[in-house]
Amino acid sequence: MLSRLQLVRNYTVSAVDKPGKLSTLVVKVHAGSRYSPKDGVSHLLNRFNFQTTNAKSSLRLVRESELLGGTVESVVCREFITLKATFLKEQLPYFVETLGNVLYKTSFKPHELVESVLPAANYDLAQASRDPIWNANDLLFQVTYHNDGLSRPILYDGVENVTLEDIKAFANKVYTRDNFDIIGTGINEADLKRFISDSLINTLPAGQSLKPTVQPKASLDGETRLRAHGPSVAAIGIPIADKSTIPTYQVLATYLNSALFPYSVRAQVGLFDNSYGLFKLFIQNDDATVVTKEVKEIVSKLKGGVDISSGVALTKLESPELENIDKIKNFKLDKFNFVALGDVSNLPFKSDL
Amino acid sequence: MLRAQCINKATRLSRGFATQIKHSKLNNGISIYTNPQSTTPNEITLLVENAGVTAETPYNNGVAHFWANYFQSDPSLNQLANKQGTTLSSNLQRDYQTFTVKGGDQVKDSLNFLQENILQNEKNHVETLSTLKDQVISKIINQEENKQDLAVVEHLYSTAYQNTPLALPLLGTVETVKELTRDDIQKFAQTKFNKTDNLSILVSGPQAQSHESVVEAVNNLQLTQNANVIDHVQEKSSFLGSEVRLRDDTLPYAWISIAVESEAITSPDRLTSEVASYIFGSYNAFEPRSRLQGIKLLDNLQEYQLCDNFNHFQLTNRDSGLWGMTTRTSNVGNIDDLIHFILKQWNRLSISITETELNRAKAQFKLALANKYSTNDNWADFLVNYQSQFKSLDEIYKHIDSITVKDLKHWANKRLWDQDIAIAGMGQIEGLLDYMRIRNDMSMMRW
Numbered sequence: 001m002l003s004r005l006q007l008v009r010n011y012t013v014s015a016v017d018k019p020g021k022l023s024t025l026v027v028k029v030h031a032g033s034r035y036s037p038k039d040g041v042s043h044l045l046n047r048f049n050f051q052t053t054n055a056k057s058s059l060r061l062v063r064e065s066e067l068l069g070g071t072v073e074s075v076v077c078r079e080f081i082t083l084k085a086t087f088l089k090e091q092l093p094y095f096v097e098t099l100g101n102v103l104y105k106t107s108f109k110p111h112e113l114v115e116s117v118l119p120a121a122n123y124d125l126a127q128a129s130r131d132p133i134w135n136a137n138d139l140l141f142q143v144t145y146h147n148d149g150l151s152r153p154i155l156y157d158g159v160e161n162v163t164l165e166d167i168k169a170f171a172n173k174v175y176t177r178d179n180f181d182i183i184g185t186g187i188n189e190a191d192l193k194r195f196i197s198d199s200l201i202n203t204l205p206a207g208q209s210l211k212p213t214v215q216p217k218a219s220l221d222g223e224t225r226l227r228a229h230g231p232s233v234a235a236i237g238i239p240i241a242d243k244s245t246i247p248t249y250q251v252l253a254t255y256l257n258s259a260l261f262p263y264s265v266r267a268q269v270g271l272f273d274n275s276y277g278l279f280k281l282f283i284q285n286d287d288a289t290v291v292t293k294e295v296k297e298i299v300s301k302l303k304g305g306v307d308i309s310s311g312v313a314l315t316k317l318e319s320p321e322l323e324n325i326d327k328i329k330n331f332k333l334d335k336f337n338f339v340a341l342g343d344v345s346n347l348p349f350k351s352d353l
Numbered sequence: 354m355l356r357a358q359c360i361n362k363a364t365r366l367s368r369g370f371a372t373q374i375k376h377s378k379l380n381n382g383i384s385i386y387t388n389p390q391s392t393t394p395n396e397i398t399l400l401v402e403n404a405g406v407t408a409e410t411p412y413n414n415g416v417a418h419f420w421a422n423y424f425q426s427d428p429s430l431n432q433l434a435n436k437q438g439t440t441l442s443s444n445l446q447r448d449y450q451t452f453t454v455k456g457g458d459q460v461k462d463s464l465n466f467l468q469e470n471i472l473q474n475e476k477n478h479v480e481t482l483s484t485l486k487d488q489v490i491s492k493i494i495n496q497e498e499n500k501q502d503l504a505v506v507e508h509l510y511s512t513a514y515q516n517t518p519l520a521l522p523l524l525g526t527v528e529t530v531k532e533l534t535r536d537d538i539q540k541f542a543q544t545k546f547n548k549t550d551n552l553s554i555l556v557s558g559p560q561a562q563s564h565e566s567v568v569e570a571v572n573n574l575q576l577t578q579n580a581n582v583i584d585h586v587q588e589k590s591s592f593l594g595s596e597v598r599l600r601d602d603t604l605p606y607a608w609i610s611i612a613v614e615s616e617a618i619t620s621p622d623r624l625t626s627e628v629a630s631y632i633f634g635s636y637n638a639f640e641p642r643s644r645l646q647g648i649k650l651l652d653n654l655q656e657y658q659l660c661d662n663f664n665h666f667q668l669t670n671r672d673s674g675l676w677g678m679t680t681r682t683s684n685v686g687n688i689d690d691l692i693h694f695i696l697k698q699w700n701r702l703s704i705s706i707t708e709t710e711l712n713r714a715k716a717q718f719k720l721a722l723a724n725k726y727s728t729n730d731n732w733a734d735f736l737v738n739y740q741s742q743f744k745s746l747d748e749i750y751k752h753i754d755s756i757t758v759k760d761l762k763h764w765a766n767k768r769l770w771d772q773d774i775a776i777a778g779m780g781q782i783e784g785l786l787d788y789m790r791i792r793n794d795m796s797m798m799r800w
Contacts, residue, residue: 021723021746050642062645067709069716072642088720116641123639186727259431313438317394317456 010178010206013196015189023089023186027099030210031081031174034149040156041170043124046081047117048167049074052109053101058116061098068094078141078150079272081174092187093195100200103175108168125155132341133266133282135228136235139339143224144237144278148216176207215241215276223338223350232288232342234295238279239337246271247325248308249279254318255311256281263294288346299353302333375564381576382550385568386736387561393729395558397463398453399471400733402553404545405448407518407671408587415489415525416533416541420471421445422489424452427481430470439463444733447510447519448618448671451733460560461570468574472546474539482538486530493524505608505679505779506668512597513612513775519590519670549578553736557729590672594773596788604780606661607685609692611791612677613772618669619741624752625764626676627667629702631714631721632761633678633695635664647713649701653694659684660691669738675775676768688784696794702765708758715753722746771796 036042050072051058065072070087072095083102085095128134138153145151156162182201184192196202218239240249246269253267266284271277283298285291309329315322340347374388406417421443424430434441439456452471454463470476497504507522514520545551556567592614616623633650637643638661644651654660663680682691725731726746743749772795778785785791 020727021719021750022727047641058641059645062642063647066646067713067716069720071720086720086724088716088723120639120641258435259428260435262428310436314435314440314456317438317440320394 010209011180011182011201013182013184013189013193015184015187015192017188018186020186021089023087023092023095023184025085025087025092025095025099025187025192026183027083027103027180028183029081029083029103029174029180030079031170031179032077032079033152033154034078035174035210036149036152037170038162038166039152039160040121040158040162041166042081043076043121043154043156044113044117044162045167045170045174046074046076047120047124048106048108048112048171049081049083049102050098051112051116052107054105054107055101056098058112064094065098070095072098076154078154078270089186092191096192096195096199096201100196103180103204104200106171108164108171110164113164113167121156125157128155130230132228132231132233133235133284135226136233136282136339136341137280139224139226139341140235140237140278140280140337143222143337143339144218144220144239145216146219150216150272173207174210175204177201177204178207178209179211211273215272218278220335220337221350223340225340225344225347225349227344228342230342231284231286232291232344232347233282233284233339234291234347235283235339235341236281236295236299237337237339238333238335240269240271240277240279243275246274246277247322248328248331250319250322251311251315251325251328252308252331253279254315255306255308258311258314260310260314263298265294265298288343291342292346292348296348296353299333302331305330305332377564377568379549379568379572381578382552383571383576384553385564385571386553386555386732387564387567388555388557388729388732389559389561390557390729391559391562393558394456395458395460395463395560396453396455396556396729397457397460397467398451398555398733399467400449400451400553400555400736401546402449402551402737403548403587404450404551405446406521406523407447407590408545409518409521409525409541411521411529413529413533413537413541414521415493415530416537417445417450418492418524419485419489419530419533419538420542420546421450422492423485424471426488427485429481434466437462439466445523446734446737447523449733449737458560460556460567461573464554464570464574468576471542472552472574472576474542482535486533489525489530490527493522493527493530496524501604501606501608501779502679502681505610505777508597508599508777508779509610509612509675509677509679509775512595512777513592513614513675514590514673515593515595517590518587519672547578549576552576553733555732555736557732590670592673592773592775594775594792596776597778598776598782598785599779600782601779602781602783606681606683607688607781607785608679608681608779609688609782609785610677610679610777611692611695612666612668612675612775613769613795615667615674615676615768616669617673618671618738620674621742622764623667623669623674623742624749625756625760626674626768627669628711628714628718628753628756629761629764629769630665630667630676631718632702632706632710633663633665633698634714634717635662636660637662647710649710650695650698653698654691657684657687657690659687659694663695677774685781685784688782689786689790692786692791693794696791697797699765699769699795700797703762703770706758706761706765711756711758711761715756719750719753722749769795 033042068091070091072085074083087095142151249269253269256267266282268280283291283295308331338350376386378384424443425441439454442453444451457463511520616626660680660682663678665678668675726735
């Protein structure tokens with residue numbers, strides 16, 4: 001049973017009840033790196049979530065939730081900070097209260113920034129930047145969205161100086177009741193509604209949704225290169241501005257990732273607001289000359305036009321929510337953005353493709 | 354010769370994994386489970402018990418992995434499947450192997466696909482044999498060189514069960530896979546996959562609405578056991594306290610795994626053992642919330658920064674189980690302290706474990722079970738691991754609730770206190786003390 005309802009306040013609550021023992025409660029806040037006033041503020045706020053709040057210390061939160069059978073986590077991406085609690089069904093009231101505490105007021109203790117938040121943020125960066133595809137993806141966004149929040153890196157890297165005041169100010173701006181949605185699974189919707197209306201979530205100040213009403217300008221035909229240790233990556237990015245072309249890119253991505261396409265590549269469709277985004281194609285290998293050979297072959301193949309209709313059936317399995325994809329047939333590559341990362345002396349320029 | 358012509362009349366309705374699961378057993382030994390769910394795509398899993406790594410020999414070790422890899426990575430096979438809108442996956446474990454076809458409109462088609470490509474594979478793999486073998490070998494090398502946290506558990510198995518079936522590494526070894534011939538590969542399928550007693554077919558999705566039609570579709574496959582193939586008799590695995598060390602000072606860390614022998618799948622104490630592993634749980638020094646967990650062991654380890662992470666486990670197999678932990682440390686000069694403190698905490702299970710620690714472990718274990726079995730992905734795993742004793746998660750939860758501190762101490766006195774251990778170490782393990790020094794920490798002179 002799925003229902004979407006507008007409560008008195010402006011956030012939406014949706015819940016799907018399921019049999020089984022497990023519930024998840026997710027709060028998606030429009031507070032990702034694109035909304036960050038400085039690079040990394042969003043990431044640091046994300047790491048401050050579930051630290052000490054006005055109501056509870058972080059120690060008490062961890063000890064209570066593990067005893068009740070639940071875990072909490074917070075992750076950041078370009079669009080959202082996502083707070084997620086996973087717990088045994090009967091513990092719903094506790095975790096609604098917990099998420100309410102976090103949204104309402106984290107204490108932002110100065111020592112927690114130094115002792116917990118910064119080391120954890122540095123750890124996130126160290127883990128993520130070991131993946132060359134993560135790095136290539138960041139570069140692709142830089143090339144595509146000039147002068148827009150989307151070009152900011154997701155993770156804090158210390159290039160811009162961020163203070164505790166910056167994080168507090170950002171928290172006050174994003175944790176308002178117009179700027180997030182609550183999604184529950186394995187939860188009775190009426191219960192969820194009741195508990196939320198009794199919680200601090202209901203007393204959050206009004207603000208305004210940060211979600212932009214117009215899509216950012218995407219540039220095309222750009223390229224960038226970065227020398228780096230480790231495997232080499234060539235990445236191709238195509239901005240998707242027209243909503244009606246999204247299904248085509250979904251089918252294309254499925255086709256390229258599947259066994260139907262003879263190269264081993266990783267294709268992704270990154271969407272914002274389900275209406276625009278970036279199609280990304282990554283080719284990775286330890287040997288840069290292999291990357292060069294494959295990216296040349298793949299680009300010339302795609303430029304000549306490929307029949308992707310064989311990927312339609314598989315797309316239906318992986319994204320059943322897509323409609324009207326049966327007629328999708330051909331894809332022809334036109335202009336794109338290009339990133340070379342790794343052993344760049346042996347990687348091609350865009351003009352070579 | 355057995356023929357699958359009539360269905361065992363005693364089709365029973367069991368409240369299993371989810372509430373609407375139906376189960377029946379054909380006369381030829383095949384079990385059929387259906388779980389109707391209209392919200393998920395059709396999914397057909399072929400579960401082959403006694404066809405995992407323990408069914409291999411030291412000479413064909415890796416052949417089960419070859420089949421798993423063939424099913425999910427062979428280009429032409431996957432092209433065929435993807436074109437029809439289906440995806441293929443395989444899960445290889447020590448005692449069993451699964452082959453899953455996800456998607457597709459008809460159960461019949463997926464069953465035929467499984468029959469053609471797994472159960473009665475008559476294809477000649479000669480052309481692709483060497484490519485597939487290279488893929489398998491590169492996966493083996495990748496695990497050994499880049500995924501030491503997994504590899505160290507493989508080495509733990511190899512020393513703990515040396516010279517018995519559970520010792521064989523899950524992925525195989527480079528040497529044995531290189532030597533595999535087409536005959537070895539076909540013979541494994543003929544002796545293991547073709548044994549109808551070993552087979553279960555799990556169907557979920559809209560097509561599972563009609564249990565009877567699924568049963569009929571399986572019946573129509575006319576699967577028969579090949580009576581002419583002689584299979585080797587599988588010996589029982591047994592535990593031996595021992596150690597294996599793969600020292601490599603060029604690596605940045607030390608990976609160490611230590612375990613005692615514990616419960617097998619059918620053991621009545623298995624849940625107690627699993628709860629015991631959650632008392633110590635797992636830890637990651639880089640996650641602030643992980644550092645705040647209510648695990649007494651962390652007091653010692655964090656004060657001296659003795660390890661980067663640890664994970665306690667109860668690994669359950671048909672013949673035997675392992676209870677212990679895996680840890681990684683960059684503080685390679687203090688490995689002796691690290692191991693000492695961990696084992697001293699293990700001692701506490703026999704002596705001074707508290708009610709609160711037990712309750713915390715129970716809640717964590719329940720959450721982990723709920724997480725693992727809330728989707729269809731691990732349905733086969735549930736059947737193999739728990740179905741012999743518990744019909745549903747409810748029953749498991751009830752049993753977990755009934756475990757007391759006394760039960761825990763009783764279990765620890767039997768399995769842990771002053772018992773032989775198996776040790777595996779990789780990386781910079783110069784500081785890992787000799788076997789007897791560590792073994793002596795399994796008990797203490799004071800109470």
